[in-house]
Amino acid sequence: MTPAAPILVTGAAGGIGTELVRRLAARGVPVLAQGRSAERLDAFADLSDAVTCVVDDLADASELPGLVKRLVAEHGPLGGLVHLAGHDKLAPLYLAKPADAAALFHIHGLVPMTLVGLLAKKGNAAPGCSIVLVSSLAAHEGAGGHTAYAAAKGAIEGFLRPAASELAPKGIRLNVVTPGVVLTAMSAGFVDRLGEEQRAALEASYPLGLGSPADVAEPIEFLLGEASRWITGQTLVVDGGHLARSV
């Protein structure tokens, strides 16, 4: 990762995004912090030397080329991309709505795939550029109610190796981090609606406890940096031992 090349972090105002942006800024890494509104990015007002706020709702994938072109023109080729933007929409299969699934596939699949494709274009990525996409453990286990969300996350896991193979000759790395349940505002929509017994069962299924934003931000930071220079096309599961729990 070239120190002067900016890292684009989408979903910067979320729990993991905020933690990651602060970590990068603390090391003097320039960050382009994307959020849906200026208000959501107010949290970075004290970091204006290192963090540039990018207000964009990412709603139209056809506008992403223009966004990346503008960012590169203003800040130079990108040293990295972390895609954290997105939401969850819980619904059992019998209540699933096509519009909800489409929205999930858009933000968790189409948008990151498009952004990665744009970084593959000559001139958009700085030497040593590293891209980290974020999947979910929901795509690896029986996460009832999360079928569309899990499918969307699964899409980028399928995208990972073919894309990494194309990016490697360009000197660009691509990896995926797959977290378990991390306590953020997004997961609160699920966790806070569990009954007492359900909550206890969830916590018991994580031998190392439920995750904090730092538990995911730190591995992402590792994958962005020089210490992971020999790692690409990989999925790093960070799940507090959930998949390795005794059953």
Place this chain on the structure above:
Amino acid sequence: MNRFYALLAEILEVDESELSLTTDFRTDIPDWDSMRGFSILCMLDDEYDVNMGVPEFLACETVGDLYKAVGSPAE
């Protein structure tokens, strides 16, 4: 009221005509499970901007209790 019944009926997988304000949505309706409960909480939030906590939801027994919680909308 019609819209509220329609949304609830979809979650409970019953006809709207089977619901009234006195219907106990957990015991009067077949196949109650926690996923239906979760879906009701999501619906209250998404459609009525009511973020009901679990203890409050557990205290609701009837369709009327839920209807009151969302402000008894006329529509």
